[in-house]
Amino acid sequence: MTFLRQPTRAGVRDAAAKIAAILPPTPLFKSEIKGMAVAFKAESLQPVGAFKIRGAWHRLTALDDAARARGVVAFSSGNHAQGIAWAARKLGMAATIVMPHDAPAVKRDATLALGAEVVGYDRATESREGIAARLAEARGATLVPSFDDPWIIEGQGSAGVEAAAQMARAGSGEPTHVVVPCGGGGLAAGLALALPDTLMTVVEPEGWDDMARSLEAGWIESVGLDAPPTACDSLQTQRVSPLTFDVLSRQGVQGVAVSEAETAAAQRWAVERLRLVIEPGGAVALAALLGGRIALEPGMLVLLSGGNVDPAAYARVLAG
Amino acid sequence: MTFLRQPTRAGVRDAAAKIAAILPPTPLFKSEIKGMAVAFKAESLQPVGAFKIRGAWHRLTALDDAARARGVVAFSSGNHAQGIAWAARKLGMAATIVMPHDAPAVKRDATLALGAEVVGYDRATESREGIAARLAEARGATLVPSFDDPWIIEGQGSAGVEAAAQMARAGSGEPTHVVVPCGGGGLAAGLALALPDTLMTVVEPEGWDDMARSLEAGWIESVGLDAPPTACDSLQTQRVSPLTFDVLSRQGVQGVAVSEAETAAAQRWAVERLRLVIEPGGAVALAALLGGRIALEPGMLVLLSGGNVDPAAYARVLAG
Numbered sequence A, B: 001m002t003f004l005r006q007p008t009r010a011g012v013r014d015a016a017a018k019i020a021a022i023l024p025p026t027p028l029f030k031s032e033i034k035g036m037a038v039a040f041k042a043e044s045l046q047p048v049g050a051f052k053i054r055g056a057w058h059r060l061t062a063l064d065d066a067a068r069a070r071g072v073v074a075f076s077s078g079n080h081a082q083g084i085a086w087a088a089r090k091l092g093m094a095a096t097i098v099m100p101h102d103a104p105a106v107k108r109d110a111t112l113a114l115g116a117e118v119v120g121y122d123r124a125t126e127s128r129e130g131i132a133a134r135l136a137e138a139r140g141a142t143l144v145p146s147f148d149d150p151w152i153i154e155g156q157g158s159a160g161v162e163a164a165a166q167m168a169r170a171g172s173g174e175p176t177h178v179v180v181p182c183g184g185g186g187l188a189a190g191l192a193l194a195l196p197d198t199l200m201t202v203v204e205p206e207g208w209d210d211m212a213r214s215l216e217a218g219w220i221e222s223v224g225l226d227a228p229p230t231a232c233d234s235l236q237t238q239r240v241s242p243l244t245f246d247v248l249s250r251q252g253v254q255g256v257a258v259s260e261a262e263t264a265a266a267q268r269w270a271v272e273r274l275r276l277v278i279e280p281g282g283a284v285a286l287a288a289l290l291g292g293r294i295a296l297e298p299g300m301l302v303l304l305s306g307g308n309v310d311p312a313a314y315a316r317v318l319a320g
Helices: A008-019 A052-061 A065-070 A079-091 A103-115 A126-138 A151-170 A186-194 A210-217 A240-248 A260-274 A283-289 A311-320 B008-018 B052-061 B065-072 B079-091 B105-113 B128-139 B150-169 B187-193 B210-216 B240-251 B261-274 B284-290 B311-319
Strands: A028-033 A035-040 A073-074 A095-100 A117-121 A179-182 A200-205 A252-257 A300-306 B028-033 B034-043 B072-073 B093-101 B119-123 B179-180 B201-203 B254-258 B300-304
Touching: A008 B093, A028 A151, A028 A260, A035 A151, A035 A179, A052 A079, A052 A151, A052 A186, A052 A260, A073 A126, A073 B065, A079 A103, A095 A103, A095 A126, A103 B179, A117 A126, A117 B008, A126 A186, A126 B072, A151 A186, A151 A240, A151 A300, A151 A311, A151 B008, A151 B210, A179 A186, A186 A200, A186 A240, A186 A300, A200 A210, A200 A283, A200 B300, A210 A240, A210 A252, A210 B028, A240 B150, A240 B300, A252 A260, A252 A283, A260 B311, A311 B261, A311 B311, B028 B052, B028 B261, B034 B150, B052 B093, B052 B150, B072 B079, B072 B119, B072 B128, B072 B261, B079 B093, B079 B105, B093 B105, B093 B128, B093 B210, B119 B128, B150 B187, B150 B240, B150 B300, B179 B187, B179 B284, B187 B201, B187 B240, B201 B210, B210 B240, B210 B254, B254 B261, B261 B311
Parallel strands: A035 A300, A073 A095, A095 A117, A179 A200, A179 A300, A200 A252, B034 B300, B072 B093, B093 B119, B179 B201, B179 B300, B201 B254
Antiparallel strands: A028 A035, B028 B034
């Protein structure tokens, strides 16, 4: 795919202004880990339960009237689908989401409730990319990837602009180290653009730490065929994008991996200490701090990126 | 007990100003129930996980330097204890909390972590009121009740001032009907003073609806000896106070009761729709709307009053 442009810091600032006009900032909470104050940005409290609403809004508002009239297509069974559906509804655009036939009913229903059309496919025999591309072409609609897109990256970065302003207002100064969950790297790359002078660590589930390995190697490595099962469905990307990788690589970002047990413990900590529901993939950055994978220091900012849980699985996690 | 004064609307406004100077407003979320937009005030997101921090701050800041130096005593095994401990620590005051020996370790630890002294007693043979009164007298400390106090009522009412301002800023207009969990009635009475022109319904667990029965009877009735077990530990008051009853009675407030199953369903709804951890007692107002105990109308404001859950019990609720 050829891109007309790279994501930029100016684009992140533009996205932040557009998003501030329609959504209140998500709350920033302070709590202590082993006596050290840490700031938590609760993107789980966005209307659709994840930061994805930011990139979706920045992308769709960048379309002209003719493009908006032709609608938008996305493939996702998760938070990106809901972000696109939410933004499209707010703009009066038609949204079509390509989702596997066996997607959880709760996710399909949430997407339908936002007014999107859901097109099913068979995971075993069909390609969602192919279906989405054909749909977009037939309708003249815009296909919006979940992270491999400059607008999406800039939009997600608006969370960093917001958090830095909130920390400044709270007298906490600049963030010194931002710790962020990483799937395709859209949120991480956006934050890196938003906070170019801040140390950053991206966090992935064990075995799915392709961004960490890529950043160490200096080129993009894919997830191994032997990657273990993970509860972090929102971070299960097979391969990051050159756009996200390049931003993180240029800024010398490093990555760490956390175990499933560490992620579950972080979800429980969020219940007891912050009274927040955090999905597994949204809890990995917190897990890295609690598990001692990253040294604690003053001024840390942790992204709690999403809160869409499967109720039964979540109950099992809380039961320990 | 003789009170020097009644709680007033001016006192609520004063409390709101004092609290705005030290705490950001708790978030106000909008969601839909059966297609009707409803506003939710998430007091569960206060630093100690409940609105109790408001009354505690208003009460302790009203003490002069000499009284502050002698410290504060409270009896509670729950949210009031943590509210008092939090406010006392912030003011550099000594706080003593009288708590049963068999209180959950998580609550005792949270209170100790806030720097308070915990004095245990035996539920079967000792009176917590007596122990607290003796301690307060011996030390010259101020005994702060959890709801039977004009400052506490005014402080809790600051949540209503905040919520009304947030609804106005969001273009939602004045709240038309505020629905609030009720134990001793401190939060409800404070909100009634804050929002004198707004219809109010207080919500209690079935069998613990002494405020509803009192308001209907026109005099204070106690909880029956045959009251069933309830998960709503924070609403298990045997008898409301003349102070709270009088405020609600003068404003023609009515009450409804909800079942344990309705409360559990509301806790699950809060996870899936708001990504919030709400304790049973904090979820009863939402439960009354979801269960059809109160008719839905535009402009409703629902208090989610606390989020301190026992992890194991919470896991069972989420498992259904």
